[in-house]
Amino acid sequence: MMRRRISPRISLGFIIAAVLGFGIYWWLSEPAATLADAMTGPGYTPNLANGLVVFNAGGCASCHAVPNQPDRLKLGGGLAIPSPFGTFYAPNISPDKTDGIGNWTEANFVTAVTKGVSPRGTHYFPAFPYTSYVHAKVADIRDLYAYLKTLQPMSGRVRDHDVPFPFNVRRNVGIWKLLFFDSRPFAPDMSRSPQWNRGAYLVNGLGHCAECHSPRNFLGGIIASQRFAGGPNPEGEGWVPNITQKGIGEWSDKDIDYFLKSGQTPDGDSAGGSMVRVIKNTSQLPETDQAAMSDYVKSLPPVEGPPRPKKPEKAGG
Structure with a gap:
């Protein structure tokens, strides 16, 4: 029985379509650029009292405090957050320079909290509620950053999220953001x-x-x-x-x-x-x-x- 051969032109067409499709996906899923340093540059005096209010209003301790201990200001993370897509683990946001955010710049922090993009330029999963924090004033987030820097550094890196494929592909979050991320102030x-x-x-x-x-x-x-x-x-x-x-x-x-x-x-x-x-x-x-x-x-x-x-x-x- 003779098999019908696929035309080289058809094969080339499939390859071109696949490359174009991947290119469009890569473009659409690109993380937002880090906020310019001009937005968080010098000439600003942090209000630590307001930073504490923002800390409490934002519920930072609810997820980031070390579980099963009474001090809600020990922000070493580790809380397991179950979801239909897997289990997420809240990270260390103490000012520890190795395991926390001690080496982050203010611009890194504002970008993470309001855009859901890490200092490495990757998407955060929306288990982190930046979809709401995006509506906060930049000044409030800057005050929060200054307040967090006054807290006790906590050593210890939190384990990786337990999220199966394809939900563990951070690049896919870029498409999710296109669908559901309302960044209007x-x-x-x-x-x-x-x-x-x-x-x-x-x-x-x-x-x-x-x-x-x-x-x-x-x-x-x-x-x-x-x-x-x-x-x-x-x-x-x-x-x-x-x-x-x-x-x-x-x-x-x-x-x-x-x-x-x-x-x-x-x-x-x-x-x-x-x-x-x-x-x-x-x-x-x-x-x-x-x-x-x-x-x-x-x-x-x-x-x-x-x-x-x-x-x-x-x-x-």
Whole structure:
């Protein structure tokens, strides 16, 4: 039986198409350039007090503090963060020059936090919530950098992420960013009060509340139409509550404020899971910021979240 030979022209066409396709992929997935030193150059006096506020608002200790020890300022990392794509391990962000960020420049830090690009020029996985931090003011991130530099250096390099192929290919994150990374700066709503705008800035930016309180699609992008409407816990177990007026409509702004301070709900229950770590941060914020976050959250319109799965019936029930 005679086999049909593939024309050399067809073979060459496939090769050219493959090369072009790879070139387009490489171009689209290119990490953003490091911020120019002019954006973070001399002539700026850091505000360490504000750096502490940013540290608490950003929840840095929640992920980067060494697990199972009481000092939330020991930022040696190591916390395991499960996800549908594998397990990520929070890195060491202490000022240690070998294992932490002690050798990073200010521009390195601002680029990492707001662009998700490492000093080596590679993408960070979006388990690091730079998708929210991008909306923070550069001055706030600079103050955070200065504050972190005052903390105790912690030796010890964190293990690599346990993420299978193809999710472990960092270059693919560049394509993910094209689809889901909204880098527009925070824009105040001039029809609202300064307190409300401060709350919007904290909740949507540094506080990155939507990262957990929103459902995600199969690629891990937040479903914009259901932002803040709760959904499956991205860490794998349980359900994250809807914090729009559909979910907590009976809460007053004072109830929300008290929850951010104490972790106590209006019905006498208390925060659980990873929210316990969040409350340790929000409880440290100035009362004006707690009130601002409460004001903004209370204003969120009701949004129907994804249906919560029914609990299986007990045998013989």
